[in-house]
Amino acid sequence: MSAKTQFHADANVTTADEDRRAFVRRALGGYKVTRAKTESAYASWEHARDVASAIKYEGLNHLDAMLEQFEQQFTARGGKVFWASNSQQARDYILGLARDRGVKSIVKSKAMTSEEIHLNDALEADGYAVIESDLGEFIQQLKHEAPYHFVFPCMHLKRDEISALFEKELGSAKTDSPEELTMIARRFMRRHYLEADMGISGANFIIAETGMISITENEGNARLTCAHPRIHVALVGIEKVLPRLADLALFLPMLGTAGTGQNMTCYNSMYAGPRQPGEEDGPEEFHVVFLDNHRTRLLADPEQRDALHCIRCGACLNVCPIFKNIGGHAYGTTYQGPIGSVITPHFRGLQDWKHLSGASSLCGACTEACPVKIDIHHHLLHNRRNAMKEKPALLEKLLWKAFSWFMNQPRLYAFATRFTPWAMELHPLVKASALDPVQSWTKTRDFPEAPPKTFRQLWAERKEAAK
Amino acid sequence: MSGDRTAILGRIREALRVPAPRHHEKPPAPATTVTAPFREWLPPVGPSHGDRVAVFARLSDVLKTEFIDCPDLAAAAQHLAQLAETNGWQKLALHPGALTDAVAKSLPIAQLRIDGDYDKNALEACDAGLTECECLVAQTGSVCVTTRSSGGRALSVLPPHHIAIASRAQLLPDLTAAYELLAQKYAASGYPSFMCFIGGPSRTGDIERILVLGAHGPKKLTVLLVP
Ligand code: SF4
Secondary structure (H helix, E strand, O other): OOHHHHHHHHHHHHHHOHHHHHHHHHHHHHHHHHHHHHHOOOOOHHHHHHHHHHHHHHHHOOHHHHHHHHHHHHHHOOOEEEEEOOHHHHHHHHHHHHHHOOOOEEEEOOOHHHHHOOHHHHHHHOOOEEEEOOHHHHHHHHHOOOOOOOOOOOOOOOHHHHHHHHHHHHOOOOOOOHHHHHHHHHHHHHHHHHHOOEEEEOOOEEEOOOOEEEEEEOOOHHHHHOOOOOEEEEEEEHHHEEOOHHHHHHHHHHHHHHHHOOOOOOEEEEEOOOOOOOOOOOOOEEEEEEEOOOHHHHHOOHHHHHHHHOOOOOHHHHOOHHHHHHOOHHHOOOOOHHHHHHHHHHHHOHHHHHHHHHOOOOOOHHHHHOOOOOOHHHHHHHHHHHHHHHOOOHHHHHHHHHHHHHHOOHHHHHHHHOOHHHHHHHHHHHOOOOOOOOHHHHOOOOOOOOOOOOHHHHHHHHHHHHO | OOEOHHHHHHHHHHHOOOOOOOOOOOOOOOHHHOOOOHHHHOOOOOOOHHHHHHHHHHHHHHHOOEEEEOOOHHHHHHHHHHHHHHOOOOEEEEOOOHHHHHHHOOOOOEEEEOOOOOOHHHHHOOOEEEEEOOEEEOOOOEEEEEOOOOOOOOOOOOOOEEEEEEEHHHEEOOHHHHHHHHHHHHOOOOOOOEEEEEOOOOEEOOOOOOOEEOOOOOOEEEEEEEO
8 A cells, every 4th residue: 555545544544533633632732731831931932943943054054064073072082973874774783783792682762763764673673672761652662553743652542541551561450540650661661771781862962062962851761771781872863963062051941842841851961972981880882873864865955954953842743733633643654743744755755755745734833833943834835846846747737727727717607607506406415425526525524505696696686686 | 884974974065065045034143152142032030049049949849849948058968867767768879079978977877879880789779869960050940960970870860869969159040051161160171971951850741641750760859959
């Protein structure tokens, strides 16, 4: 099945699940309220966005120099950088490391890049036990299901579903308390932080100036992942650069505010190399894997280059009417929501993924919510245009031609509209069936009723009466 | 082995030959000194020490941090002893330091000193971790810890209760000031391998957006401010 057919099929199923939709909508409604409150504490959120965007612009438009600077600083402190053009190279490198260093168990904190390259599958196929330590990711891992939302991985699940999952997979007792469920995961995870030989993380920012990566989290699982395992691997997209360490003074609060409505996320950690002389703990080895995987393809499109500003806060998903209705899984992508619809065609092929850019009401809520001012909804239009340019849809073109010709024939138009009342009479016979010419609309909606008289008739009657 | 370094850098340079349009307003200040003006846009903090304490206290409330503004070191030591008693601590982990030693010296429970290599399982068995910090940040209600100031990476995250102690002068207005301090201390000689801004005890909202404290890290955070 093509990605598009799959998308339509999945979206049909998820939109029909009204109960789940209401549940997700309620959660996102809560986000909206807290975020608005936190945002209002800023002296000027709008200026902050401008500056954040300017800094990202600066970083991205000097990406080569930034990455080299990072590498130089980071290597000087004993870290290793590996540059991966694609997912295969990244997977092979990490697998190679694990084999080479005699790794037995691996603990992971949240990294969307690892979802992108299907790292867990590769490691598990090779016999390594990989534990996702972020609570949401852990739940999705037990469920053998992709994250629903790249910031809130299991926001679609209710507590009884999670309890049932834990009962089945971990043998825990049934409970309807989120606190108890969290403690079950906590107890399960503790040993792994101490026993794992390898910790794998992502990164929210790459700091060029000082050769650091910065990780933002609430749970403390990433901190534990990077504390005791003797090898730390961070898998990072090359676009994550910030020029200076002090830029975080702006980005850390903004990420927290846009992401979850917090003042700042609970833990914001900066890592500069493996354990240094005189330090009590920390990994012996620290590898940063730079992942391209078609990011340079997007970089090469100046019009949409700013899509790489994305700090993956998830705000655009939270406010998106499409996301609220079809949910995260229907997208069929690693990155869901508006930003996913913008970048996936660049990463995985325009013709196969252009349908996502069509699934938009172009309301612009995403663009407005974005802390780094990505022109998201215009990029959806750009994708549509580019897809058409690349592969024109001849039938559609013809239909529009015919339509515009028809609309320019006043007599014919007047004649045809006389038939509307009849058409309305007959429509119920075929409504929503395959014979219905407007089936894709009427399948899930009512068709607006035509008024008994056309505008022209009314106009003529009025003129008559005024005489 | 550094992988596809040349190829990736080549693709980046090729891609950047055409400049991108800007979607943002030019920032009001020159981009090179852009860090100082952050203050103008982020949540404001008043100018006096009292303002800082007030903002920090308000945010501590929001973040579920227990914040104690102690009149002197003895009061801090007393509060610690009280915590030990009410929570039934058996063992406290701490790193050597002027403030940590001063408040823990008369504590009548077992202590694990993190000084050089240590046994991680012993640390895991402790009921609380006591650390100093680089600074407190009023604007965000954060405690800034580093490997250098706070006994490594794990002491402030592995035990279920983290107690951070700071002197009044360490309470800074905002993140910009915190980064200035870190740069002053470490830019020349080398940064610690781990630095972190902590805002309250570990938390999650992954299940139905309901806040649960103590997801993986500490369930409680206490900040003791001493003169
Ligand atoms: S596009 Fe903007 S709003 Fe969406 S996740 Fe990225 S940074 Fe956040």
